[in-house]
Amino acid sequence: MTTGARNALLVGAVLLLAALPLVGDTYALRLGTFACMYAVMAVSWNVIGGMAGYPSFATAAFFGLGAYAGGVLLSKGGGLAGALLLSGTLAFAGAMLLGVVLLRLRGHYFAVASLAVAEVLRELANTATDLTGGGMGLNIPLAATSGGPQAEASFYFLLMWALLLLTLGVVLALERSRLGFGLQCIRQNESAADMIGVNATLYKSLAFAISGVFVAMAGTVYAAWVHYIEPPDVFDILFSVKPIVMALLGGLGSTAGALLGAFAFLAIEETVWRNSLEIHTGLLGLLIVVLLLFLPNGIVSLARRLRGSGASGG
């Protein structure tokens, strides 16, 4: 199957998801909202981590920033559209600025620095009690939807779903654009890319910003959806690691893989969580270890490997 056909198939599948509010109960809608949120995170991370090859651990920073920026505005009586616009703009501008300095670092240094950004933001949210409520958390008023839990669940699911569609549209277009090509060059050999005229600093910063903007908006939707956020919840380092695991699960570097990996990850996570509450983080760790040791190219490679051995056997 060509990449184009696979992408079309996956976008089609995502479009079909829109029918979920017609058939699903609130639990299914909750899962669906999480699926879309994870997919936004994984597809976004793939822009900087997969396409440009920079191991970013900043997803939690963007998510928390979006949750708090949007959450504060909502709690002060602002509208949801305004909150989304604010968090998106803030994340984009912040990432462009940070990117110019942070993306000069490579390898571990970049990973650690991006990790530190989340820690700093978490502490700022923790200590700016007047604005964010600090460690007490932030209550966000219910959105003015009438019609009970089912309508509310449908509303937030469709919102997250629309955000996923937007993300997919932008990232798939980016993949085919000059910027996407430039990022591939940077991943393979940054000095050489620089030499042939790719503006590496600008391209990397743009990739970083695009990887942040939709995650921040997802953070805002999340904050509005759950009505209560606190710093350790939305700046959780797991939000930085999970998208990486999803991208690895799906096969590093492709948007379709990240999308598939996000859905697969949620399925595994939900099963594990439901059946073994006490050891679910341990099992998540085990999943990561097994995945990295035995299936480093993702589940997509499993099919290829099986087919390969079948051909040689027959």
Added chain:
Amino acid sequence: MFLLQILANGIVLGCLYACIAAGFSLVWGVLNVINLMHGSFIVLGSYLAWAAYNGLGISPWITLLVAAPLFYGAGWLMQRGVLNRVIAAPVLVTLTLTFGLDLMLNNAMLLAFKADYRKLILDPPLGTLALGSVVVPVDRLVAMLFALVLTAALYLILRKSRVGRAIIAVRLDRDAATLMGVHVKSIYAAAFGFGAAMAGCAGVLLALIFPISPLSSTAYLGKAFVVCVLGGLGSVPGAVLGGLVLGILESFGAMAFGPEHAVTLSFGLLILFLIFRPQGLIGRRGFD
């Protein structure tokens, strides 16, 4: 003098930070692996000290003698069994792998010890030592001295012993070391073992000072990061200097801005150092 007291607190803290970071720095410098389990190793060492003292009545100073070989062995096995398989893989893979292992270790500790804070309290207490107006608790002072001894021991092992020289050789030039007959995989295992042993021993010492909980592991890991970057990667003197700088800075910073900003301060410093002086205070450029 009030300032002298803060300085003394900072130095005591700094020596312990040096001990935390020396092993972490060794693993990062030699293996090019950021061991995200380091914090959990430290907490595990604290639990060992706690269990030995409360269960068997063994003083923490003796526990150190057991902890060092125990953690060395565990670290050696971990490297030989798991990490050596992905040692040449990109940063993302090794980082995510140790994160996964840490999730398992931390979850196991939560199950075994629960999340409530425990405290190792020596009986009878060692009291305090007053030098003029500066007062230092004796248990902290002894812990600091042991931390310095351990760090110095690591330095001597790396300088003088056969395995230590081999570790340095692999760090400087892996291919050349292989050609000289160094078995790189077992040297990696030894380096990881030393890193784990330092973490375990640091944990034993920290049990005397801080409450013990599986949740403290990320805080310790954060300190190790900052100290490494401040002092310069992969060098023991760098870890000592970085530890002292962080300890003193945190003490004065807590006075100036309030203790709640300590983390922001140290991570802000971390980012500034990464950008403007990635080789650290006394590190050399070129080691990645």
